[in-house]
Amino acid sequence: MxxxxxxxxxxxxxxxxxxxxxxxxxxxxxxxxxxWLTPLYRRAVRVGIPAFLIAMTAGLWLADEERRARLTExxxxxxxxxxxxxEFQVRMMxxxxxxxxxxxxxxxxxxxxxxxxxxxxxxxxxxxxxxxLDAIESIDLRIxxxxxxxxxVVERQPALLWRHARGIEILDATGNRVASVTxxxxxxxxxxxxxxxxxxxxxxxxxxxxxxxxxxxxLRGLVRRGERRWDLVLDHGQxxxxxxxxxxxxxxxxxxxxxxxxxxxxDLTLVDLRKPSRPVVRLGVDARNTIxxxxxxxxxxxxxxxxEDDKAGG
Amino acid sequence: xxxxxxxxxxxxxxxxxxxxxxxIGILDIGTxxxxxxxxxxxxxxxxxETDGVGPMAGQANFRVIGSATTKSRGVRHGEIETMAETExxxxxxxxxxxxxxxxxxxxxxxxxxxxxxxxxxxxxEVVLQSGKVGEHDVASVLAACEVPDFGRGREVLHAQxxxxxxxxxxxxxxxxxxxxxxxxxxxxxxxxxxxxxxNLAQCIRRCDxxxxxxxxxxxxxxRASLVEDExxxxxxCIDLGGGGTSVSxxxxxxxxxxxxxxxxxxxxxxxxxxxxxxxxxxxERLKTLNGGxxxxxxxxxxxxEVGVETGDWEADRRTVSRADIIGVMxxxxxxxxxxxxxxxxxxxxxxxxxxxxVLTGGGSEIPGLDGLAARILGPNIRCAxxxxxxxxxxxxxxxxxxxxxxxxxxxxxxxxxxxxFEMPAEAYPARSLRRAYRWFRNNW
Numbered sequence: 001m002x003x004x005x006x007x008x009x010x011x012x013x014x015x016x017x018x019x020x021x022x023x024x025x026x027x028x029x030x031x032x033x034x035x036w037l038t039p040l041y042r043r044a045v046r047v048g049i050p051a052f053l054i055a056m057t058a059g060l061w062l063a064d065e066e067r068r069a070r071l072t073e074x075x076x077x078x079x080x081x082x083x084x085x086x087e088f089q090v091r092m093m094x095x096x097x098x099x100x101x102x103x104x105x106x107x108x109x110x111x112x113x114x115x116x117x118x119x120x121x122x123x124x125x126x127x128x129x130x131x132x133l134d135a136i137e138s139i140d141l142r143i144x145x146x147x148x149x150x151x152x153v154v155e156r157q158p159a160l161l162w163r164h165a166r167g168i169e170i171l172d173a174t175g176n177r178v179a180s181v182t183x184x185x186x187x188x189x190x191x192x193x194x195x196x197x198x199x200x201x202x203x204x205x206x207x208x209x210x211x212x213x214x215x216x217x218x219l220r221g222l223v224r225r226g227e228r229r230w231d232l233v234l235d236h237g238q239x240x241x242x243x244x245x246x247x248x249x250x251x252x253x254x255x256x257x258x259x260x261x262x263x264x265x266x267d268l269t270l271v272d273l274r275k276p277s278r279p280v281v282r283l284g285v286d287a288r289n290t291i292x293x294x295x296x297x298x299x300x301x302x303x304x305x306x307x308e309d310d311k312a313g314g
Numbered sequence: 315x316x317x318x319x320x321x322x323x324x325x326x327x328x329x330x331x332x333x334x335x336x337x338i339g340i341l342d343i344g345t346x347x348x349x350x351x352x353x354x355x356x357x358x359x360x361x362x363e364t365d366g367v368g369p370m371a372g373q374a375n376f377r378v379i380g381s382a383t384t385k386s387r388g389v390r391h392g393e394i395e396t397m398a399e400t401e402x403x404x405x406x407x408x409x410x411x412x413x414x415x416x417x418x419x420x421x422x423x424x425x426x427x428x429x430x431x432x433x434x435x436x437x438x439e440v441v442l443q444s445g446k447v448g449e450h451d452v453a454s455v456l457a458a459c460e461v462p463d464f465g466r467g468r469e470v471l472h473a474q475x476x477x478x479x480x481x482x483x484x485x486x487x488x489x490x491x492x493x494x495x496x497x498x499x500x501x502x503x504x505x506x507x508x509x510x511x512x513n514l515a516q517c518i519r520r521c522d523x524x525x526x527x528x529x530x531x532x533x534x535x536x537r538a539s540l541v542e543d544e545x546x547x548x549x550x551c552i553d554l555g556g557g558g559t560s561v562s563x564x565x566x567x568x569x570x571x572x573x574x575x576x577x578x579x580x581x582x583x584x585x586x587x588x589x590x591x592x593x594x595x596x597x598e599r600l601k602t603l604n605g606g607x608x609x610x611x612x613x614x615x616x617x618x619e620v621g622v623e624t625g626d627w628e629a630d631r632r633t634v635s636r637a638d639i640i641g642v643m644x645x646x647x648x649x650x651x652x653x654x655x656x657x658x659x660x661x662x663x664x665x666x667x668x669x670x671x672v673l674t675g676g677g678s679e680i681p682g683l684d685g686l687a688a689r690i691l692g693p694n695i696r697c698a699x700x701x702x703x704x705x706x707x708x709x710x711x712x713x714x715x716x717x718x719x720x721x722x723x724x725x726x727x728x729x730x731x732x733x734x735f736e737m738p739a740e741a742y743p744a745r746s747l748r749r750a751y752r753w754f755r756n757n758w
Contacts, residue, residue, distance in 0.1 A: 023384070024402035025409050033409055034522065037418035 083119040091115045091147040098153040102135050106151060118143050134177040160202055161187055163194040163221075175202035195224030204247060205230065211248045214255055215264065229274070238264060240271045250276050318470050322733040329526040329725065332421035338526060338725050339411070339419035341404065342534075342718035343514065344427065345389045345557025345580060346676065349710070349718045350407040352380035352415035353725060376726050377705035380415025382407045383715075391557045391576045392428025392531065394513045401517050408521060422523045423725045425717055426471070426514055427531035427553075427560055429506035433571045433661075434462060435476075439498040447480060447489045447497055450752070453735040455499045469508035471530050473732035476500045476568040487566070501732065502570050504530055527725065532560035532572040534720030538700035539674040539713070540564055549670035550663055551698075552654050552691075553717065554677025556580045559650055561657045563666070568729070571661040575653040579677045582646045589642040590634055596622045604636055607644045608682035613637040647680065651690040658691070670694045676714035 025033065035041055062068050082088075091114060095103045109129055112120050123141050130139050130151075140152040156172040161184065170178040170187060177199075181187060193205050205222050208230060212219055215234065223231040230247055232240040242250050250273040257263045257279075263271070267284035283291075289299045298306050332338040333355050340351040355376045384407045388399030412419055438459035442451055456475060464470075478486040480494035489497060511528070518525050536551035548565035558578045563571040582605075587597035604618050613636040620632050663669075671691050673683065678697045688695045699711060700719035710718070728734075736752070 024406040027405070030405045030409055031522065033412065034418050037412055037416070039418075 083117045088118045089115050089147050090118050090121060090143060090149050093149040093151065096150070096152045098151075098155060099135075102133065102153060102155060105133060106130060106153070110149075114149075115147070118147075121149065135179060137172075137176075158187065158190060160205065161190045161192045162199055163192060164196065164198070169199075171199055171202055173202060173206060175199040191219070192221035193224065194221060195227075197227035198222070198224035200227070201230075207248050208232065208242070208251055211251050212255070215258065218264070234264065237269055238271070239269070241274050243274050243276055246276060253279075319733050322731070325525060325527050326728075326733065328421055328524055329423070329728070332526050333725075335420075337415075337417050337419060337421075339408065339422035339523070340718055340721045340725060341408070341422045341424040341518065341523075342531070342715070342721060343389060343394070343400070343404070343424060343517075344386055344531070344555055344717070345392055345578065346386055346555070347383050347714070348386045348389075348403050348407045349383040349715055350381065350404075350411040350422075351378050351706070351710075351718055351722060352411050352417065352419055353377070353722055354379045354415075354417075355726070376703075376722070378703060378707075378722070379417070379705060380411040380413075381707055381710055382410035382414060383710065384410070386556075389557065391578075392426065392555070392560075392574065393507075393510045394517055397513060397517055397520075401520050404517060404521050408523065420524055421526040422518060423527040423529070423721050424514060424518060424525060425529050425531040425534050425721050426506060426511060427555060427558060427717075428574060428576070429510035431471070431504050431506045431530060431532070431560075431572055431574050432464075432468075433573065434464070434503040434505070435570070436460060436462075436501040436503055437498060438501065439496060442480075442495055442497055445493060445495065447492045447494065449490065450736065450755075451497055452478075452489065452499075455497045456501060456732045456735055459499065459501050461503075464505045467508045468505040469511050470503055471506050471511070471528065472502070472504040472533060472569070474502050474568055474729055475732065476502050476566070476570055485566075502568065504533075504569075504572055506530070527728065529721060529724050530560075530562075530572055531555070531717045532562035532574065533569050534724055535560070535674055535700070535717040536562040536564055536569065536672075536720065537723050538716040538718075538720035539698035540672055542567075544668075544670050544672065547670070548666045548668040549672055550658055550666075551672045551674060553675040554579060554650065554673060555675045556677075559654055559675075559677070561654055561661075563658075563661060563663060565666065565668075571663075573657045573661065575650065575657060577646075577650055577653060581650075582643050582677075585642050585646050586639060590620065590638065591629075592620050592622050593624070596620055600634075600639055601643065604639055605643055606636065606640045606681045607647050607686045609637045609640040609644075613640060643680070644686070647677075647683070647686065648690065650677070651687055655690055668694075670696070672696050672698045674698045674700070674713045674716040676712070678713045 062071070093107060093110065093114060095106055098106060109126070110121075111126070121143070123143070127139060127141050130136060130141075135155055137154045137156045139154070142150055144150050156176060156178045158170040158178050159173040160171045161181070162169050162171050163184070168181050168184060170181060170190065172178050184192065191205075191209050193202070198205065201224065208222060209216070209219075212232065218234045218238075220233045220235055223233055225231055225241075229244040230242045232242060232251065234240070240251065240254055253276065254263070254271055254273055258265075263281075267287040268281050269284050270282035272280040272282070285300055285302050285304070292299055298308065301307050329338070336355050338353050338355065340349075340353060342349040353376045384403055386400075387403045388394060388396030394400045408419060408422075436459040438455045438457075440451060440455045440458050452475075455478075477484065477500040478489035479498045480486060480489050480492040481496055483492070483494070486492065514528070515525055532551070532553060535553040536545075540549050540551055545564045545567045548563070550561060550563045553560045553562075556579045557576075559575040561571075561573050561575065562569050579601075583594060583597045583601055586592070586601055587594050590597065590600070592600070599621065600618065606613070616636040617633040618636060618639070620630070620634060622630050624630055658664075658671075669692050671687070671694060673687060673695065674697070677683070684695050684697050697713070698716070699713050700716035701723070702711065703719055703722055706719070
């Protein structure tokens, strides 16, 4: 253990700390203190000046075009590097519950070629885009671990054919378009409806078709009239005019009549049930001619005009 | 008088503005110490029930957020003598109180002990035109008080209406809406030397502070140390300060008399310094730690080192007995009390219904003073500490701070003074728009 001996000249006994003679702050210090205690000034110094300095430094640094470009380049580079990592890659797409046509359309709609980064696939936008396909009722899109873009599709079920001025379309039970067809024969299994606004009343049309059980083989289709009521068109040019409300009840009444009296087997062209309390029928030309012949009246031509007697005409 | 009215009204407006800002400073410039309190007003009284301080005396709507005290300089007998020195002392104390509070103080309320205060009781009388006392009748009766000649250079510090009487019904605190034919009032006016007041205002102005009010130290310490019953029933408050002793007499919650005796505790210190041949600091220390006025046999044996650092070993190691100190102090304290007695005699305190005397101020902390004072002043003696106010540090709750605390109460709830009432319409210059406005307001 060594002892260090200080041989330097002694400083003498420690002087007592000099007493400050005047503890009063100078006038300048007093004023500065008071300014410092002013809230506005204090806030300006503590927040305003640092914020201004930071903003100014950043602004000056960014004023140079090249630096700005380098900065954006660097930032996009980092973003790209993170997004193109293997963990975020989507390699394949699976589609469940879709027909081959829809499957193909769905794959075509994907905005990027697989494999792609999952950041490049905007699922919400893709879903909205896919929902514009009429054949699809709902779709559940998700990216599963392992880089799989899984789409679960529920397709619309065709229920009706709707013939209108621009062609024939397949409708589902709620009246949404499923697809267009070129002719009736493509889907001969589906019942046919026609007329403007028929797609808006598909529920009623399906009810009517259910109710028309016994005469279903004779049914040609349903025609929407004036966007408010249905006509039931049968073969042999027969028609049943149904009321606006209570159409199913009226149809059941007509079927009951048919069962009891074989109404539709007779020569009728029209059964008017628009007023359910007062059904009206229009007879066919043959029936009317039979009646007219019995009464000795001139006969009617198929177009309804009266055939003039040759003798009378001279 | 009109000029005084305007200046006092301006101070009241400054006080109101300060209360709106919520911060006001209290500056008690005494002869031995200067105290500064920073008060924060919240207006609604949310500073409540924090440490057992209830809504005492209506002082619950403020709290002390900063306080500082420093040795006073340049003040003698409660008057500023060396303005520059006092200004520095004010700067010191205000700066440290501000630092403690963390807010800037712009408005201060100060008190003045010296300035040779003199009290006047004025009486005024008006005939009630409408047979009922209205707001403007009160103002006109105050204006109708006969003002004696105060002397040259005297300024009015307080002018408080003490008593109102309608016809022969006297003792009304608030005469408004009383029915009668004649309204008389008694007003207590306290005047001080205008130059002393001006010096104080100048010192405060040089510290960049605005004066929001000024009160007599006697009045302030009485408001802090007299309890409410004593103020109501009548009591004298004797503030034994360093540079002088102020006396004030209260009855019915109003000050009716105030005076100032120009000998105080500093003289006691000076006596000890001379008698025991010690420096003033040592004398002050001996007085505060070992002082007393009643000597007992034990005090002869209790030897005290004088504790000075002059470098002369023989002188420094001297010891004095406590009885010596008491023997020096007692005659001077007796003299101070005798002088206070003379002031009380001159004021007619003997004819007051209550003879309660309350001692406060730093001098009232001398042990055994109450026994001595009871012999000289009268039997009902109480040594009082000031009212407790919220947030005041414990070392500032002693009797020496009663005028500072009283100023805080004065800042929160000033008593009505003459200038709080509207000037009667006649006092405005003729053809003035305000005069017409007042006339319309009073007559419709």
